[in-house]
Amino acid sequence: MADSDELQRRQFLKATGGLAAAGALAGCTDGGEETPPGELGTDTDTDTETSGDDTPAGSDDQTTLRLINESANTLDPIATVLTTESEKVAQMFDGLVGKPHGTADVTNAIAESVDVSDDGTVYTFSLRENVVAHNGDEVTADAVVYSWERLAGSSNSTSDYVLLGDLGVEHETDDEGNYVPGSLGVEAVDEYTVEVTLSSPYYAGIDIMADSSFVIVPEGIVGDIDGYDGQIAYDEFTSEPVGTGPFEFENWSPDNEASVVAFDDYYGDEPSIDRVHWQVIADPNAQFNYAMNRNVDAFPIPNAQYDPGKVTVDETDDIGRQIGTYGPLQNDETVDYLRIAGLSTSFMLFNTNNVIEPARKAVAYVMNHEELADDAYKGRQTPGYHMTPKSLWPGGPEAAEEHARENYPYGYNESDIESARQLMEEAGYSQDDPYEFEIINTPGSTNSQIAGDLRDQLSAAHIELTINTAEFSTLLDREFAGNRDSGLGSWGMAWADPMNVLALLYPPNTQTTNQEGVDAPPLVGLNWTETDASQRAREAWQTMQNNKRDTEADRQARAEAIRKLEEANWEDCALINYGYPANERFSYDWVDMPQFGQLGALGKYSDVEIDTDAQPN
Template sequence: MSDTDGVRRRRFLKATGGVATAGVLAGCAGGDGESTPPEALGSDTDSEGETDDESEETDSAPDDDLTTLRLINASANTLDPVATVLSTESEKVVQMYDGLVGKPHGGAGITNLIAESVDVSDDGTVYTFTLREDVVAHNGAEIDANAVVYSWERLAGSSNSTSDYVLLDDLGVAHETDDEGNYVPGSLGVEATGDYTVKVTLSSPYYAGLDIMADASFVIVPEGIVGDIDGYEGEISYDQFTTEPVGTGPFEFENWSPDNEASVTAFDGYYGEAPTIDRVHWQVMADPNAQFNHAMNRNVDVFPVPNAQYDAEKVSVEETDDIGREIGTYGPLQNDETADYLRIAGLSTAFMLFNTNNVIEPARKAVAYVMNHEQLSSNAYKGRLTAGYHMTPVSLWPGGPEAAEEHARENYPYGYDTSDIEAARSLMEEAGYSQDDPYEFEIINTPGSTNDLISQELRDQLSAAHIDLQINTAEFSTLLDREFAGNRDSGLGSWGMSWADPMNVLALLYPPNTQTTNNEGVESAPLVGLNWTGTDASERAREAWQTMQNNKRDTEEDRQIRADAIRKLEEANWEDCALINYGYPSNERFSYDWVDMPLFGELGALSKYADVEIDTDAQPT
C-alpha cells in the first residue's frame, strides 16, 4: 500500500517482541514509516528502492484451464487469522475465511455471511446470531455455534493472538480477568444457546459493534482445529494450521512460499455464491520498482504504481460517485497500455511520531511549525494524500470534512498551510540552542523515496531552527523492535483503520497505549512508542478517551459527548506534539482492462475476490 513499510492496521500487536501489524501498517500504529499513498490493492510493504533491477519472476504455472487473478504483494509471516498483523496477510485471510458478518468489498455496509440473521437487544449489549445450517469448512467440518465459540475464544485467549484487545477492549465482550488483568480462559461472553444460535454479550453498548465483528480477526474456523487454547487438543498442529490453513471462505488454500508466492483456489463446497474465478495467485516482491516492472511485462492483472513512476497528469477521472469514488483510467503506461483506475479517500492517517522521552517538546513543536502539510501532499505525495491536521480522518470528523477544515484553520497552533521557520527558530533559542550548539535527534524510517524526500526537507528546514536532524533507515521489523524498546526518537508512520470509528485511530493518543515501559520500568506492549504521559495535555487526552469509551451508544446525546471528546483529545495532542498528523492517503487501484473488479469502498484493501471477472482471451499468458 505505501512506499514505506506496510500499512499498519489497528489489529496490531500484543508486543512482546516487535512484530508489526493492520494494514494501513500493516492497522496498526505508530512505528512504521509509511508515508506514501496506498498504491494498489494487494501491495503492503513498499520500500520504494531506486534500483531498476527486475526481481526474478517465479510465477507458478497453473493449469491453463484455470481462470487466475494474478496479483502482487510483499511477504507475509502467517495465515492464522488471529495472528495476522500485516495487510499482506489479511488480504489472503479474507479470501479463505468468513466471519459471521463481513464487508466483502470494503465498504460501509455490513453483509451477513455465516450468520443468517442477528438480533440486538434494546440496551445494545446482547447480540443473538442465528447461523446458516449449510456451512462447511474446507476440511469438510460442519460450522455450528460451537465453532463460533471456539473461534472467538482463540481470538481472546490463544497465545498466538495479536488481536485479543480488539475483542476484549475495543468491542468489549464481557469477560473475567485475573489479579494481573489478564483474560481468564473460558470466561468470554460468547455462548452457544442452540446448535445454530450464538449469544454475544458486551460489557456496555457500542454503536460500532457489528463493524468490529466484520473485522478479519473475527472469522470462524472449525471447532478444535488447533489446540492452542484450554480444552482442545487440536486436530492438526499449529505450524500446519498457520501454513496450510483450513477456513470457511470462497477460496481454499493451495500454496504458500512466504518469500516467493501464494495461491488459493475456488472452494467447491462454499455455502454462498460460487467464485467467478478459479484461482488467485500472489507473486511476492518487496521492491516497488521490481513490482512495477513485473506489471509492465503484463505478468499481473492488478498492480501498484510507485511514486517514482506515478504521473498525476495520466489520471483521467470519468466519474465520481455518491460516496466519492473516482473512477476512470490511468495511462499510457510505460508499456503503452491504459489501466482502469479507482481512487477513494481511505480511512487511514499519516503522521510523524515522537518518543517524547527522547525528543524535547520545543523540538517537536519546531517540527510542527516548519511542516507545511499542503506542500508535503503536493510534492512528496504527488497529490495522492489529502493534507490534514487531525488524526481523525476528515470523513469521520464530527460535522464532516468542512467542520474538520474549519476547526484546524481556526485552532491549529503552528500555522495552517504554511511553514514558519522563524517561529521554530525562536522556540529553539528560548530552549537554549543556537547555530553553534544545535539540538540533535534522529528520524528513522523504512527505506523509500517518499520517506527520504520528507525527511530531507524537514532536515533542511530544521537546520535553520538550530536542530540537527539525523536521518537513518531500517527494515520494518528492526524499526519496530527499536520503537517498542524506546529507542526510536522519531519516524514517519501511518495507521489503516479496520472500522469506521474515530476511536479506532485515536487509540494511538490514549497515553497508556503509548508507553514502552510501565511504572515499574518493565517493558510494556504499546500500540505506538510515544511515552506520552506526565503532562497536563496527556491527562486531558486520557480523560477524553475514557469519555468516548463510556459513551458508545448510538444516541444523539452520546454522539455529542464523543464529538466534544474527539476535539479535546486532538487539541491535547496538538499541545504536546506527540504525533503530528499531516494527511490522509488515498486507496487506489490500477488494473488492466481484461479484469473486471467490483468497486471497493474506504476499507477496500480487505476486499474479497470471489466476484472478479476476467476476459481470459485478452489476459496474457
C-alpha cells in the first residue's frame, strides 16, 4: 500500500482534480462576483467596455430566464471544475439529496428517505419509483451505483477525492494508491434501495452527498468505466448531457450561449418557467453593459460600477440574508438586492520556499483587514483573521472575533509598519538593501488596488514588492511548478465543515511539483512542510480526520484542532486570511427568484417566476 499521506494527496489531486481547488487561488473575486462552493474565483475586471443588445433565441410563447455566464469546458457533472459549468449542471441533474437553493438544509431529491446506522457508517437510501431520466430510462439503484462508480473511477472525474477522501466511502486501492474499479462501498440492495458504507462516521456525510458531483445519471450512459459499453460516446454526453433534473439540455455553444428547457416528465414539481438561457460574456464590464440594456433578468455588478450607497436593506431574516433594493442603475432602474455572508474566505498566499518568513510576517503587520474590506472591496467583504469562516468557528462569530482580537500576533484592526520595519532590519535588510519578492495575480482592478497598497506600505519596511499579472492558466502553471512567490486568492466551500477550507493548510496538500518525489499539483502552492508549526498543523488536521462523529467529545476535539491549525498558520504566515466575501444577487423586478443561503446562488431555477408582460423582449 502507498504511504497514507501520499494516498490522501492522490485522492485529492488525481488527474486535474487539483484544478478545481486551485482555480480560485489564481486571484480574488472582484467584489460582487461570488466565489462558489468548492471552487475558486478570479478577478477578471478590465477596462474594456462593449455592449450587446441581442436577445436570446426562443419562441415568443416561452417564459425564459435570461442570465449571463462565462465560457465552460464540459457539462459532465463529474468533470466540472468551473462555476460556469456547475450552474448548468445544477439545472439538468439531480442527486439522491440536494440543497436546491444553497441553504444549510439538505432535502430529499431522487431519494424518498434515508436511514443512517447507529454507528454512522451505513446510509440506506430508499429511492422514489418511476423517476425517469431525460432519455426515458428509469432511475433505479443500479443507476446510483453506476453514477458513483463513475465519480470514483472514471478517467474523466475531477471530484473523485470528494467521494473517496472527504466523504470516505469504503474502497480498495492498489499499491500506487489508485482506486480499484468495482470496490466502492455502494450497493444496490434491491431495485429501489441503495446502501452506502463509509470507512468511518462523518457528521457532514449527508451534506457532502448533496454536492453536485454526486448527481445521478442513467445507468451505463457512457462507457468510461469498467463493465459498461456506453449508450452514447463520451464526447456526445459531455456536450449534450442526459440528466435527471427539472430541465433538459437544449443548446450549448461554449463561447456564445447555452440553454436548457423544462423536462415534461420530471418527477418533482413542474418548473414554473419554460427555459433558461445563458449569454456567454467574459468581461465583467461587458456583462454589466449587457445587463444595463435589459437583456438579462439577474446579473453581477463588478466593483468598478458598484456603489454601496445605492443599497437599501429592507429586511434581515433569521439566517442573516439582507433583502432590499439597489439603485438607481445607470439605466435608471432600481433592482432587487439579496446579500448573505458566504462560506468563502479571501487570503494572500506565499510559496514559503521563495519568500522568507520575516517578509511574510511583515506583510501580516502592514495589512489592515478592515481597510481592505471597506476600501478595496467597498464593504462587500467582512474582515477576517481565520481561514475558517466566522459562522463555522467553534462557538460562533463572537468567539471567532474574541480569539482573533486576543491572539492574532500582527495587530488587530491596524497596520503596524514600524513592527514590519523592525522585523526586516533584524533580518539584515535596509533602505539601501531591500528584500525583493513578486506578487502575481490575474488582471483586475481589485487585485491591482490591493497589490499597489501593499507595495507602498512594504517599501517603508525595506521590502521591494514587484507586481505582475498573468492569465489564469499561466498563473496556475507557475504556482504548481513552485514559481509563484505570492498572490491573492479565495476559496468557496462546498459544504459547511471547516475541513473543507482547512485542507489548504494540510501541509502535504501544499507541496509543488518542483519538490522531490512530488508529481501531482498541490491544492495551493505553499510548500509549507518543514517547520515546527507545519508539523503542528499536520497533527491538528489528523485530529480532525480522526474525530468526525457528531458527538460532544469529537466536536471538542475538532474545535481545539481548528484553533491549533489556525494558530500554526499565524506563526509561519503561509496564508494570510483577510476577509470573507458575501454572496450577492441583483435582479430586475419582473423576475422572482428564490432566496439563496450561505452556499451561494448555484441552485435550481425551476421555481423562478417571470412577469412576461413586464420582461423586455
